[in-house]
Amino acid sequence: MLIDKIKEIKAEIEALKAQSAEDAEALRIKYLSRKGLVTSLFDDFKAVPAEMKKELGQKLNELKNLAQDKIAELKASANSSSQSQQNDIDVTRQATNVPMGSRHPISIVKDEIIDIFARMGFTVAEGPEVEDDWHVFTALNFPPEHPARDMQDTFFINTNPDILLRTHTSSVQVRVMEKRQPPIRSVFPGRVFRNEAISARAHCIFHQVEGLYIAKDVSFADLKQALTFFAKEMFGSNVQVRLRPSYFPFTEPSAEMDVSCTLCGGKGCAVCKGSGWLEILGCGMVDPNVLKNNNIDPNVYSGFAFGMGVERIAMLRFGVDDIRLFFENDVRFLRQFQSAD
Numbered sequence: 001m002l003i004d005k006i007k008e009i010k011a012e013i014e015a016l017k018a019q020s021a022e023d024a025e026a027l028r029i030k031y032l033s034r035k036g037l038v039t040s041l042f043d044d045f046k047a048v049p050a051e052m053k054k055e056l057g058q059k060l061n062e063l064k065n066l067a068q069d070k071i072a073e074l075k076a077s078a079n080s081s082s083q084s085q086q087n088d089i090d091v092t093r094q095a096t097n098v099p100m101g102s103r104h105p106i107s108i109v110k111d112e113i114i115d116i117f118a119r120m121g122f123t124v125a126e127g128p129e130v131e132d133d134w135h136v137f138t139a140l141n142f143p144p145e146h147p148a149r150d151m152q153d154t155f156f157i158n159t160n161p162d163i164l165l166r167t168h169t170s171s172v173q174v175r176v177m178e179k180r181q182p183p184i185r186s187v188f189p190g191r192v193f194r195n196e197a198i199s200a201r202a203h204c205i206f207h208q209v210e211g212l213y214i215a216k217d218v219s220f221a222d223l224k225q226a227l228t229f230f231a232k233e234m235f236g237s238n239v240q241v242r243l244r245p246s247y248f249p250f251t252e253p254s255a256e257m258d259v260s261c262t263l264c265g266g267k268g269c270a271v272c273k274g275s276g277w278l279e280i281l282g283c284g285m286v287d288p289n290v291l292k293n294n295n296i297d298p299n300v301y302s303g304f305a306f307g308m309g310v311e312r313i314a315m316l317r318f319g320v321d322d323i324r325l326f327f328e329n330d331v332r333f334l335r336q337f338q339s340a341d
């Protein structure tokens with residue numbers, strides 16, 4: 001009976017739900033399209049006896065209006081809820097954790113070295129990494145046959161053996177002296193290059209900080225005082241220092257400075273090979289020949305110079321036992337130095 005079908009579909013329509021606008025459209029097709037359930041009732045209506053046409057016609061029209069209103073309502077609410085999802089900002093949600101970058105341990109230690117000497121009045125200068133023989137060797141009093149000129153130690157440029165990658169930052173001493181008369185009191189940080197096999201202790205690229213102080217009446221006592229101050233600032237006031245006689249072509253007298261082992265405190269361990277001491281730098285009084293080579297009068301001025309490996313100091317400071325770690329850029333290694341600044 002048509003009247004029963006109308007009731008049945010009316011109940012169905014009243015209970016309709018739609019999650020999305022697509023669901024609502026599917027319902028429109030199901031009930032209201034040309035072959036839809038409501039529309040097809042109008043076909044059945046043709047067979048209804050005349051005396052019932054008025055009542056059933058009214059009911060059918062009500063059903064159609066109900067279906068249209070209901071589906072339009074479902075569409076509207078599906079649209080607005082998907083819009084409100086897009087606009088919702090959950091202010092209580094935890095912020096994404098953007099990882100902070102960290103400074104490279106070599107940069108940290110290099111800046112600390114510079115900072116300590118800055119407190120003693122040293123300024124900072126830099127020079128080129130690609131150098132010539134004069135600035136790296138000849139002006140620094142290296143005799144022509146000195147083994148450091150050998151291909152074993154130095155990277156020369158193939159086409160021009162006068163051009164090379166600097167093997168030490170002492171070349172910047174020359175660059176500064178040729179431009180300026182004393183007083184000179186500066187440190188020179190930078191990269192240096194040596195033709196060496198890479199191992200846990202040595203690398204073909206590393207960093208140095210050079211220092212140069214030239215003025216009237218600069219003595220070896222000044223050198224010792226400045227470098228002792230540096231060692232105590234860098235490694236703590238309990239650290240012991242000692243100077244051992246050494247040789248560099250550009251300083252006379254020359255020395256190497258050791259600090260008491262930062263690991264065992266001087267008792268002797270594997271890191272200091274049982275000696276209780278660790279070498280941290282080379283130094284000496286600037287050789288008069290070097291002053292002359294740079295037009296500084298050695299009868300008026302004297303000075304001291306020193307050079308230290310930044311990797312070596314960083315290894316001692318942070319207890320790193322393999323120099324190669326500084327060059328591999330493994331974030332698991334680098335992250336550990338985040339808080340050191």
Ligand code: PHE
Pocket residue numbers: 167168169170210248251282283284305306307308
């Ligand atoms: N240039 C030397 C080196 O690379 C270090 C040094 C610098 C020594 C200045 C004395 C004076 O080993």
